Amino acid sequence: MEQNGLKREMGLASALATVMGTVIGGGVFFKVASVTTEAGTANLTLFVWLLGGLLTICAGLTVAELATAIPQTGGAIKYIEYTYGKPWAFLLGWAQMLIYFPANVAALSIVFSTQLINLFRLTAGLLIPLAILCAVSLTLINFLGARVGGALQVVTLIFKLIPIALIVIFGLLAPAPVHFSLLPLTAAPEHNFWTALGSGLLATMFAYDGWLNVGSIAGELKRPKRDLPLAIVLGLALITLIYVVINFVFLRTLPLTALQGNLNAAADAAFQIFGNLGGKLVTIGILISVYGAINGYTLTGMRIPFALAYENQLPFSQYLRRLTTHTKVPYLAGLFELAVAIIMMLLGSFDLLTDMLVFVIWIFSCLIFIAVFILRRREPEMVRPYKVPGYPVIPLLALAGGLFILVATFLTQPSLAFTGLGLTAIGLPLYYWHQYMQKRTH
Template identity: 65%
Template sequence: MGEKQLKREISLFGAFSTVMGTVIGAGVFFKTASVVSFAQSPSLTIFAWILGGVLTLCAGLTSAELATAIPKTGGAVKYIEYTYGKLPGFLLGWAQSVIYFPANIAALSIIFSTQFVHLFHLPDELLIPIALATGLSVTIVNLLGTKVAANLQSFTLVIKMVPIALIVLVGLFMPATAEVSLFPIKAGGDNSFIHALSGSLLATMFAYDGWLGVGAVAGEMKRPEKDLPKAIFLGLSFITVVYVLINFVFLKALPIEQLSGNLNAASEASSQIFGAMGGKLVTIGILISVYGALNGYTMTGIRVPYALALEEMIPFSQQFKKLSTRFVVPYVAGIFQFNIAAIMMLLGSFDLLTDMLVFVMWLFSLLIFGAVLILRKKEPELNRPYKVPFYPVIPIIAILGGLFILITTLFTQTLLASIGIGITLLGIPVYLLNKKIKAFKSK
């Protein structure tokens, strides 16, 4: 009943703002280092950001058809469950609970700590303790109630646009200190073009992450059939332009050798553009942006195991669906999520964690793109308030792009891909065990 009673109050601008707020996070500031380390050339770096934006646009437009046709709480989990069955749907929820959200929290905590240590010239030995304290502080904020977490999110949403705007607007008109050649598009160093392109493209996907949720507001839009595709197209196109411009500015400000693998590149480029004091102020803005992104993933993430527990789909469901008496928050899920993230902070690095979560999510994204094709054939009468334009071209582009990312990652980063697949497949015995426990209890 709750889903049918949602008020249709969101306008085109409201949906556009949601797209912007969902996708723009910390990746734009920190994935340049990884993209450049693979590309080793300005031309391929810029091309990777453009191609990443095109694939994200096709993915967003495709998945939004399911969001309007199957407007159920749970989003992507429900699309996959509806099309393929309970187990594949559960595996997405499992992967989100044990990989996607914890890895995001761990990666963002590490990047926050890296910038904090760099800004205040602290010893590197403090990097992990500060990362753990950062992740813990955001978890505590969320355990104090949804209103507190939502207020923090609203504040950081405004702040995170400030450093982006300053870097782009000022950086574009600053004289270049490094040469930027956009053509011909080629890989630098000893990398083959395919290896360089696949690695750099995978790296951009973390910055574009969030597109899967852009259709979630469909049920509350005044005219989803008209405004949703416009909001996705305008929002993701604008984000792509911003990402390309900010990376162009970084390439202008610093030599490519200084950008490659340097997680402090955004801070150092800001100092080059604005001077030492201005660079520090921009870095503080970036820190607030990262903290806000961390809060967003924490706030959303703790509700995934809670939602699975409500349907008795995971072991210890009675514990996971417990809500705190005073703040009405799924605190067990919050503690569980932070503990996994803390282990990841101790074992992983920013790029390792983000590449693994992107790889795993694109596995399920392919299922979602395929579901659009399957349901068009299997259920042509299904009510679709919005249909993906230029069908089947856009879904096929999304599928081909996803396959390229997955196959090349499988060959170029085999261990990373294997770990992601392995942890995801661990969900199968968990699902079957829980099913047996439920059957035993019902006797």
């Protein structure tokens, strides 16, 4: 395996900060709306947040084995390519380019616009125009160069944690207007328990999204064998604790009916806890946090079609790999991602978009879990600086959880599942057609 020249300078503290910064995004503030709707009760809501965290820990520990054994730029795409071949790797890149990154930008732009309208009491008709303006502004900012986009990411990372800390600390200290019991674990009377569990779990996974990339820091750790599993377990365990506690605060601050389907639930809880002025300040913090999350997906997203075009794997590759003269940014790839995101904003809601991207990315996540078993058998001599602890139990738990999410989506949202599968599958004939055309022209 190539070691790609990365310096091993990161200790446990910086690894822990990277893991937490990668995963914590806008979902923690907005997924309470759909999780409470799907779960139907307060205690099942908290349970699926906990379950989502445990599944994420198992998944992160499993993928980290491949990250240390195949420490190449490209992460998950390279693990898929090494195990299954180029067509499958292209399919993941295609899914990220066409669904994952633009759907993240579209979904988070919609909630950014929703918060803005709620905060300044604007007309609801501005929802989509403001969402488009948000996505366009961040694309243009990233055209100024990776340094500018990266600096914005650092600033917004700080703001990301402030509203979470304030809501958790003051929300726990404030008197509880709402009371509920943690046991026995039940769904709402009109909900099937397992359907509610599956749909609720799927909804939480958007907030935990980002775990697939936590292994990418392996090549820069001083002691990857010790620090990588520690950073993943501690980082994801802390995130799980934060998510469970902040949702506990939401549930004890507002009635369940006030949370269900309400994308402004976090802001409403902030107004309840801090009063009018404090609520506005916390909501502004949430807005900055979401803006930063969109920036992260914009910054990374435009580099996916560029990377595929650089290897001449896409039609019109000669255009998609073009860079700006001074800042060396893939501007046509960025405009393509922006165009797809805008189409998604016009066609879908926040929950529809996030559920689709979670479903599609978990198909490839399951393939990556299986890859750990394949490579253990196929290449037992492969150098593995880190091996997943508790093998084969933890990879099997990650795989079982992933398959549960996929099956639950098929059963509860078949049209969404087939749409996601269809958009992904289009990539395969496109790949072979482009390969055929390449051979004809050479």
